[in-house]
């Protein structure tokens with residue numbers, strides 16, 4: 001595929017996406033496109049019903065009303081980033097997540113399966129599976145993240161091998177890292193807040209300073225780096241190369257943003273693709 005004049009995501013059903021870009025993950029890796037968006041991948045009424053269930057079961061709550069009231073992200077699932085320093089605790093936490101997810105979606109479609117199935121269809125020559133340790137212990141398959149007011153991500157990139165350097169985890173074997181994000185609920189202020197932004201900038205040492213100084217947004221503007229905001233409705237699923245700089249502008253307003261997200265490890269010459277959170 002040649003350089004596109006405008007850097008914009010390819011979107012539609014999986015079939016429509018594949019008709020336009022037969023190898024979407026190669027196209028994202030080459031920065032030809034920022035992302036693919038599978039529209040209506042999951043029923044939006046199931047999103048709303050599951051969120052209600054999460055609140056009823058105490059899995060979701062407003063962090064401003066508990067403890068010291070400071071805003072933070074509320075997760076349902078296991079995060080390697082949070083638990084990776086203690087591998088045994090990480091695998092035990094993951095085991096509990098698999099247990100929870102085995103009944104949490106009862107009566108509705110399984111959104112984790114939606115994410116995995118869409119990915120498998122776009123990578124037909126790979127075996128898509130939950131990441132596992134050498135001795136077969138599973139990582140968390142995916143994670144629900146809830147961003148209340150004042151919560152987001154400054155511009156950053158994600159790479160277990162290149163940034164976190166967790167070489168004691170099997171996922172560090174992959175040369176490339178992607179992310180899949182399924183929107184469950186948007187924040188109410190859709191202006192700039194709470195919707196992912198991708199920059200046409202793959203991680204390079206030149207970006208280290210502006211990233212650390214948290215002025216990458218201004219830097220990108222000065223340097224004329226293209227950026228695109230990914231607008232999603234509940235049930236829409238997007239995939240992007242997470243070694244590309246991206247951010248989630250901080251949520252404004254009282255309704256939190258809720259997504260289901262997995263990381264994806266992939267190498268050109270590896271028949272397996274691992275997902276984790």
Ligand SMILES: O=C(O)CCC(=O)C(=O)O
Nearest residue numbers: 153158179181196242261
């Ligand atoms: O929630 C998003 O849209 C992106 C979050 C993020 O930074 C990631 O999944 O790496």
Ligand SMILES: [Fe+2]
Nearest residue numbers: 157158242246
């Ligand atoms: Fe990220």
